[in-house]
Amino acid sequence: MAHATSHTLHTNGATIHYDVRPATAGDGGHPPLFLFGSPMDASAFATLASYFTDRTVVTYDPRGTGRSTRTDGAAETTPEEHADDLRQVVEALGADAVDLFASSGGAVNALALVAAAPGPIRVLVAHEPATAAVLPDHEAALAACAGVHATYLRAGMGPAMAKFIALTTHKGPFTAGWAEGPAPDPAAFGLPTEDDGTRDDPLLGQNMRGCTGYRPDFAALAAAGTRVVIGAGEESEGEMCARAAAAVAERLGTEPVVFPSHHAGFLGGEYGQHGEPEGFARTLREVLDGS
Incomplete structure (x- = not known):
C-alpha cells in the first residue's frame, strides 16, 4: 500500500x-x-x-x-x-x-x-x-443501551463492557425488563473488575446513547x-x-x-x-x- x-x-x-x-x-x-x-x-x-x-x-x-x-x-x-x-x-x-x-x-x-x-x-x-431506535422493540432495546451507559457512569468500564457484549450478541427482540436482568461477570470476558475511575471511553460514554437513539x-x-x-x-x-x-x-x-x-x-x-x-x-x- x-x-x-x-x-x-x-x-x-x-x-x-x-x-x-x-x-x-x-x-x-x-x-x-x-x-x-x-x-x-x-x-x-x-x-x-x-x-x-x-x-x-x-x-x-x-x-x-x-x-x-x-x-x-x-x-x-x-x-x-x-x-x-x-x-x-x-x-x-x-x-x-x-x-x-x-x-x-x-x-x-x-x-x-x-x-x-x-x-x-x-x-x-x-x-x-x-x-436501536428503528427496531419494533425499540423501547426495550433503547432501555438496554441506556443501561450500558448508566453502568459505565456508575461502575466503570469492565461491568459496562460486559453488559455491552451481552447486548450486542443477544439474538432476537428485547423483552421489557431485559435491561434489569442479571449483569454478566466482567471476569468471564477477561475484563477488569475494578473501577479505574476514568469516564472517557468513546464507546460506553461518549457515543452509546446518541448513536443507538x-x-x-x-x-x-x-x-x-x-x-x-x-x-x-x-x-x-x-x-x-x-x-x-x-x-x-x-x-x-x-x-x-x-x-x-x-x-x-x-x-x-x-x-x-x-x-x-x-x-x-x-x-x-x-x-x-x-x-
Whole structure:
C-alpha cells in the first residue's frame, strides 16, 4: 500500500485527523473510498484498505477517538456532530465524487451525513448501523443501551463492557425488563473488575446513547442523490445491529446486502479480531461497482 499522508481539520468542537492513501495500481477512474466506523479509529481499516489499491483510500479518527480530540468539553456526541465532521473531511478531499463504507456507529453517522449534506457522495454502504431506535422493540432495546451507559457512569468500564457484549450478541427482540436482568461477570470476558475511575471511553460514554437513539431521516435519504446500500454480516442474523440493518433497508425499500462474517467482518487482526476481510472486500467492491 502507498504511504498515507495525514491531515488535520479544526471542526466545531473537535480537531479531526484523517489519512489519505493514493492509489498504487491506477485508479481506473474510481472515486476516492472513505472507510470509517465509530468509535473505531483509522487503524481498524488497514486490512480492508489493502484490498483497494486501485483507489485513493481515506480513513479517519472520529472525534474523541484516537488522534481526534474534542475541544468542546462535552461528555456525549450526537450523530449529527459526527456527520458534520465527516462532511468537512469529504469537502477537504475536493473530489467530484466520493464513495463511503461505514460500519456500526459510523454507519449511523453516515446516514445522518447523507440525509443532511449528500454533496458529492455517490454511494454509501452502511454496514450494520447501530441504531436501536428503528427496531419494533425499540423501547426495550433503547432501555438496554441506556443501561450500558448508566453502568459505565456508575461502575466503570469492565461491568459496562460486559453488559455491552451481552447486548450486542443477544439474538432476537428485547423483552421489557431485559435491561434489569442479571449483569454478566466482567471476569468471564477477561475484563477488569475494578473501577479505574476514568469516564472517557468513546464507546460506553461518549457515543452509546446518541448513536443507538438516532432515527434516520428516511425522507431526506430518499431525496438524496446518493445510492444508499445497507449491509449485514451473515453471522450476525438476529443480533441488534443486523436487525437494525434490516429495518433501515425496509424503510428504504431495499434488501440488506449480506457480507461475509460478522459485525466487524472486515477486520484482519486489528484489535486481535479476525473476520473474512478478503471476501468482505470482494462483496464491497461488487456493491460499489453496482453489481
